[in-house]
Every structure is written in structure tokens, then in C-alpha cells.
Amino acid sequence: MLADLTLGERPQGRTSLTARWIVGHQDGSHRLLENGELVFENDRILYVGPRFDGEVARRIDLGNVLISPGLIDLDALSDLDTTTLGVDCGPAWAKGRVWPQSYVDRGPYEMYSQEELAFQKRFSFAQLLCNGITSALPIASLFYREWGETVAEFDAAAQAAGDLGLRVWLGPAYRSGGMVCTAPGVLEPQFDEPRGLAGLDDAIAFVKAQAGRFGGLVQGMLAPDRVETCTKALLTRTMAAANDLDTPVRLHMAQGQMERDTVQSLHGTTSPQWLASFNALNNRLIAPHATFATEEDLHLYAEHGVTVAHCPLVFARSGAMLRSFGKLREMGINIGMGTDTAPPDMVLNMAVGVMMARMAGDSQTDTAPEHLFNAATLGGAAALGRPDLGRLQTDAKADIAIFDMSDALMAPQVDPIRTLILGATGRVTKAVFVDGRLSMRDGQVPTMDMPKDRVRVQAQFDELQKKYPERTWGQPPLNEMFPPSYPLFR
Secondary structure: OHHHOOOOOOOOOOEEEEEEEEEEEEOOEEEEEEEEEEEEEOOEEEEEEOOOOOOOOEEEEOOOEEEEEOEEEEEEEOOOOOHHHHOOOOOHHHOOOOEEHHHHHHOOOOOOOHHHHHHHHHHHHHHHHHOOEEEEEEEOOOOOOOOOOOHHHHHHHHHHHHHHOOEEEEOOOEOOEEEEEEEOOEEEEEEOHHHHHHHHHHHHHHHHHHOOHHHHOEEEOEOEOEHHHOOHHHHHHHHHHHHHHOOOEEOEEOOOHHHHHHHHHHHOOOHHHHHHHOOOOOOOEEEOEOOOOOHHHHHHHHHHOOEEEEOHHHHHOOOOOOOOHHHHHHHOOEEEEOOOOOOOOHHHHHHHHHHHHHHOOOOOOOOOHHHHHHHHHHHHHHHHOOOOOOOOOOOOEOOEEEEEOOOHHHOOOOOHHHHHHHHOOHHHEEEEEEOOEEEEEOOEOOOOOHHHHHHHHHHHHHHHHHOHHHHOOOOOOHHHHOOOOOOOOO
């Protein structure tokens, strides 16, 4: 039984997992295998198919589960999500999402301690594992930061990934500027390019120091923040450094009206067209979210091999959507998936992705659940240049998610992929192996006490909320910024 394996360790010898359903990989695509068997040893898959005739150290019959490739999150929240505060409380400039000039003048500061920054990443990494995510490119907010992310906190993040057993691409976010609220509703960019270039230098040093740690679980990426906070010099040097380091670059762009207006004012064009003008679009680039991409922008993505990290849930909450998933597929644009919000539920994101694509006018065929599943596995692997991830086949990495299909609230069942995506959430994740190591079982992860840590998370988040008025135009009281959904009972 899975309970006989030691959490946080690789089982010794060959391990066989049998199940009602396995998403195997054959002839270049996923295939459903009913009543099949998967065998792995150390960090690699040895066999996927019907009954395995070779010797194994143990054979674990998992019953009515779906054995899946581990999910790949290209925009994985490694934060205590603050965006949820603003979903029903706006506008953003009045709710602590944009620094007011008064806050800038007296000096932004770190609103979390180094210990709190390290803890939030460790807890968020655990949440990813609990949702079947085995590979992640973390993302966090810079709104409550002094400027960018620090090497110290990412040293701690690398250690957390190694302790928990999560495959990550890490790099502290950096920027050359930020948006400042100079009057009610007036947002203006302010730049400090030397500070941005220093942040890039720190990120490069981090990648050189950390990439390859923990048997390769930790790799590097370069993460300039939002496109409107970057200068041409910063992005040019970023792309050159990524080529030298052989790392992906993630840059949020074509994602909102504020960005579109700012980039148009600064450069006279859209963000993708601006990057194309100085050869900064290439197949290393992962670009969340494309919700405001024009037809020309999308053609540039297709031409230059840019991956779109699709995060449907966070945009659907505010009434926005990608237009459209089917269109991007038809254009040949590689699509990966991200969560970018709490909970970091990739299964729920796939479900919302199906629904929003059909609302955008895509046909049922163009937006079948399996296409979203492909994005969350094969699309992410392609973005990272890792054909050994996102699939269950001989010699692929033993990154495995196990979803419980016997959940009483998921009955009756049809096709397992449709049942999982359209009838479940990530909460049915039963276990996760990463690099052959049992990294999550029944909601528990190594080195963490999830119920106790959940209490600590809430206390930390509550203390951050109390500081919101300091970084909000006019310093309104907190109860006016975020009123309850109903008046309080008296």
C-alpha cells in the first residue's frame, strides 16, 4: 500500500503501480490505458502497459484511481494570494494594488520578514503538491515588497523545494520601475533602470549558484516582472543572459488595460510588438496571459515560438478571458497552464478553461477537456524544453500524480479525463511522486504540519492586510477597503 512507503523518500527497487486508469504516452500523444501497470525505479519510469512480467520490489494496487503525469504549472503562486482581496473590491488603485505617491515618497519597505517570506513559499509549494502539480515556476506579488524579490528568500525557496520534493524553476523577480498612483485613478510609471539591472545581475548569480541542486529538482529561470515595469535595456540583457544560461524567461504581458495603455504611451505599440522590435521574442519566452493580445500579437507569438501560460481562473473571476484557447491552438502557439491564484488548483483551472473557451465561441471539439490536459502536461514540458516531463513513458522522469476516482461526490463517472476536469477539483489528488520520490500522500507533505501551518498562514496574511492602508491612496480604513459581503449581524 502507499501507506507502507516512506513520505519524502524514494522507495528502494522497482515499484509497480496498478490502477483502473493510466494516462500513458504512446506514438507522440497521451493514451488511456485501462487496468494497466506503471513501473518506476529511482527517478525514471521503466514501463507503462498491461501486466509487467519482470521482477519488482513491490506491487501496489491503487484501485479506482487515475494515474497521470505530474501537472506543470508555468505561473505557480508562491505567495499568500492578495489578488483575491480585490476581485470584488475595486478599483485596484484604491485597494492597495498600486502604490500611492505618498508611500513612494516616504520609502517602500518589506512588509514580511525574511522568515515570513521563506514560510509562505514553503507553504505554497506544499499546496502545489497537494493539487497534483509536480513542476512549478513560482510567481509572487511585488506590491508589498520594497522593490523586487531577493536572493536570500530564493535561497530559502530552493531549500524548501528540495525538502518537500517539488521540481521548480526559480529566479528572483526584478524590475526597472513600477506604477504609481499620483492622483485618484491616475497611474504613472516611474523608473530606476540601474536598480533593475542590479536585480538582473543578482538573478543571474542565483541561477549559477542554485541550478542543478537536489539532483536537478532546482533549475533556474529569469523572471522580469510585468512588461510595463521593464526597460528595453533590461529585457535585452535578460534575453542574452537566458541564452548564456540556457534558462527560460517568464514575462507577464498582453494581460490588461493598464499595461496596454502604459506601453502604448511609452513605446507607441503593444507589448509583444515592442519586444519584437528589438528581437526579444523567442522560444525561451513564457508569456502569461495573452488575454489582451491583438491578432498581430498572436501572430508574433506563433512566429517566434513564444509559449502562452494560460491561467483561466484568475481572469474568469473578474470577467476576462483568453480569446481564445482554440484560436491559439489553431495558430500553432504552444499553450501551457498556470494557476496564478489561490487555491493553486490546476484541475479547477482546466475546468474553467474549458468553460471560458466555449463562452468565447470555441467549439466543443476545439476545447475538449483533453486539450486543456495536454496544455497542463505536454505544453508545459515543451515550454521548458523537457521532453522527459509531462508524460508517462519509458525513460521519462517519474513525476506522477494520482487522482482518486472513487470519490463519492464524483459519481457517476464517464471518461476519466472528462470526469476529472469537469467533475472534480485538485482536492481529489491522492498522492504525488516527483523524481520517483513520494512527495505527497493524503494531503501530507514532508517537513510540514499542514493543519498547524494553515493557522500560521492565516495569521501572517491577517497582519499583512492591516498594512494595506499604508500603501493605498488616501489611507482609507481597512473596513472600508474590504467590506464584508453582507453587513455584520448585530
